[in-house]
Amino acid sequence: MTRLERNERLIKIALLVIACSAVSILAVITIFIFSEGTPIMFKYGFKSFLLGLDWYPSEQSFGLLPMIIGSVMVTLGSLIVGVPFGLACAIFLTEFSSRRLRHILKPIIELLAGIPSVVYGFIGVVILVPFIRENFGGPGLSVLAASIILGIMILPTIISISIDSLQAVPRSYREGSIALGATKWQTTKMVTLKAARSGIIASIILGMGRAIGETMAVIMIAGNAINIPHSVLDPVRTLTSNIALEMGYASGEHREALFATGVILFVIIMVLNTLANLTSAKRKA
Amino acid sequence: MHINPRLEEAVVKVLLWLFTLITVFVLFFIIFYILKHGLPVVNYQFLTTDPMDMGKSGGIYTTIIGTIALTLVAILIATPLGIGTAIYLTEYTRENKITKIIRFGSECLAGIPSIIFGLFGFILFVTKLKMGWSILSGSLTLAFMILPTIIRTSEEAIKSVPYNFREVSYSLGSTQWQTVIKVVLPSALPGILTGVILSVGRSIGETAAVIFTAGSALRLPTSLFSSSRTMAVHFYIMAREGISMPNAYGTAAVLIITILIINIVAYRLMHKFIKKYS
Numbered sequence: 285m286t287r288l289e290r291n292e293r294l295i296k297i298a299l300l301v302i303a304c305s306a307v308s309i310l311a312v313i314t315i316f317i318f319s320e321g322t323p324i325m326f327k328y329g330f331k332s333f334l335l336g337l338d339w340y341p342s343e344q345s346f347g348l349l350p351m352i353i354g355s356v357m358v359t360l361g362s363l364i365v366g367v368p369f370g371l372a373c374a375i376f377l378t379e380f381s382s383r384r385l386r387h388i389l390k391p392i393i394e395l396l397a398g399i400p401s402v403v404y405g406f407i408g409v410v411i412l413v414p415f416i417r418e419n420f421g422g423p424g425l426s427v428l429a430a431s432i433i434l435g436i437m438i439l440p441t442i443i444s445i446s447i448d449s450l451q452a453v454p455r456s457y458r459e460g461s462i463a464l465g466a467t468k469w470q471t472t473k474m475v476t477l478k479a480a481r482s483g484i485i486a487s488i489i490l491g492m493g494r495a496i497g498e499t500m501a502v503i504m505i506a507g508n509a510i511n512i513p514h515s516v517l518d519p520v521r522t523l524t525s526n527i528a529l530e531m532g533y534a535s536g537e538h539r540e541a542l543f544a545t546g547v548i549l550f551v552i553i554m555v556l557n558t559l560a561n562l563t564s565a566k567r568k569a
Numbered sequence: 570m571h572i573n574p575r576l577e578e579a580v581v582k583v584l585l586w587l588f589t590l591i592t593v594f595v596l597f598f599i600i601f602y603i604l605k606h607g608l609p610v611v612n613y614q615f616l617t618t619d620p621m622d623m624g625k626s627g628g629i630y631t632t633i634i635g636t637i638a639l640t641l642v643a644i645l646i647a648t649p650l651g652i653g654t655a656i657y658l659t660e661y662t663r664e665n666k667i668t669k670i671i672r673f674g675s676e677c678l679a680g681i682p683s684i685i686f687g688l689f690g691f692i693l694f695v696t697k698l699k700m701g702w703s704i705l706s707g708s709l710t711l712a713f714m715i716l717p718t719i720i721r722t723s724e725e726a727i728k729s730v731p732y733n734f735r736e737v738s739y740s741l742g743s744t745q746w747q748t749v750i751k752v753v754l755p756s757a758l759p760g761i762l763t764g765v766i767l768s769v770g771r772s773i774g775e776t777a778a779v780i781f782t783a784g785s786a787l788r789l790p791t792s793l794f795s796s797s798r799t800m801a802v803h804f805y806i807m808a809r810e811g812i813s814m815p816n817a818y819g820t821a822a823v824l825i826i827t828i829l830i831i832n833i834v835a836y837r838l839m840h841k842f843i844k845k846y847s
Binding site: 288291292295296298299300302303304305306307309310311312313316317320368369372373375376377380381389391392393394395396398399400401402403404405406407409411436439443466467468469470490493496497498499500503504524527528531532542543546549550553554556557560561 | 574582586716
């Protein structure tokens with residue numbers, strides 16, 4: 285083997301090692317979060333974590349149910365806000381707008397994704413929260429405020445992935461439908477949207493993942509009170525906020541319980557990612 | 570019930586227009602609102618003086634330096650890993666089990682929320698490896714977070730380099746690595762840069778992963794092991810604790826302008842790149 289050949293082989297091996305970095309990082313993160321978070325769950329029982337109502341870390345009571353419900357509520361709320369607007373934008377830009385308008389608007393909407401989450405949270409605090417307090421009552425810091433801000437935050441995800449999957453539908457599908465006398469909207473409704481369905485579902489699932497994982501914006505506007513909300517005007521604490529609010533000073537079992545919160549969040553995100561992956565894999569098949 | 574299709578079409582069109590208009594309006598509103606309240610505060614002095622009284626007065630100089638240091642180190646760590654992974658996936662192997670696992674890992678990593686990265690960085694770098702709240706801890710955490718973006722964009726960029734570029738290089742007797750270094754990477758550079766620039770934007774705006782790993786010290790960092798506060802963290806702390814609203818708006822304005830410029834540059838670069846090869 286010449287020196288050149290040996291070098292080539294060494295380079296190939298080095299590249300393989302580098303290529304494994306992402307997987308290894310994922311593995312290390314998973315191991316660390318689980319090894320820090322699961323012992324305490326075993327000690328007090330999964331049930332007390334998942335279904336417990338009281339979170340008093342100093343008295344060894346680590347019930348996460350209010351936070352789980354909080355996360356679910358703001359995430360569903362964000363979908364109610366974000367999905368109609370996101371889909372409408374995607375449909376408008378691919379099916380109904382002129383090329384020129386699409387080339388102007390699409391990048392502008394994608395810029396939404398670049399605005400840091402703290403800025404969204406801040407806008408929520410200075411505009412939305414006072415507005416809700418004055419017009420609907422309650423403290424303003426609420427499920428409603430968090431849902432609206434998160435709904436705006438997931439728009440770019442939903443819009444750009446939906447646009448991609450709508451554009452991937454072959455032109456001939458639309459032409460066939462138009463040739464049969466269908467209007468543009470009938471074509472969109474009955475042909476294009478059906479063909480792009482799995483990509484659109486994937487975009488919604490990914491948006492959901494983003495909403496459930498969002499932290500800083502939610503801390504600023506959701507109120508963070510540990511209780512099961514009775515209306516959308518009540519304050520609420522999510523799993524992510526629970527970690528971020530108490531991480532700074534927690535120690536011992538309290539800290540382990542925060543890692544347990546991380547474990548639950550991690551599992552939810554992984555399930556969502558796998559679902560999104562499966563739906564888009566189905567599209568390719 | 571029968572609805573006239575033409576009427577339905579007209580109504581839907583108006584609705585879609587309206588929804589899109591609202592979405593675009595919200596974006597502009599957020600940006601203009603922050604700039605309107607923030608820009609009057611921003612001047613040369615605001616950018617070049619240290620924060621005083623926890624940020625109540627003075628400027629944001631140390632947080633700008635902190636942001637630059639943290640982002641730079643994160644990019645330096647993540648870029649070689651990301652490009653190396655992309656080269657391996659596109660040039661050195663066929664689609665098989667290993668590439669599937671690598672892609673899956675990278676996709677999962679991309680979906681992990683930043684607070685989990687923060688939690689992980691805190692336990693591994695800050696406490697277990699005893700690096701404390703430091704630029705290094707923060708940068709490593711950020712590097713892990715932006716790695717998937719760099720992998721994905723680099724892979725796409727390398728894939729879009731026409732295959733005959735490589736054939737010409739091989740026919741001249743180059744080895745595979747020479748071809749990658751001298752032909753493929755230079756042609757893919759603008760596309761790769763787009764990913765790197767987008768990652769810079771993401772690092773600058775990140776809060777949850779940074780606040781628990783780099784800490785929030787307001788002093789000027791002196792080494793990789795100093796704790797440092799980024800602009801985003803500074804903004805968060807000032808807004809949340811109500812330290813100074815004008816300065817919070819000012820910081821937000823600087824943050825938004827920086828990120829917008831970065832994203833616009835990335836977008837234009839990508840556009841040029843796509844045009845070149847299609």
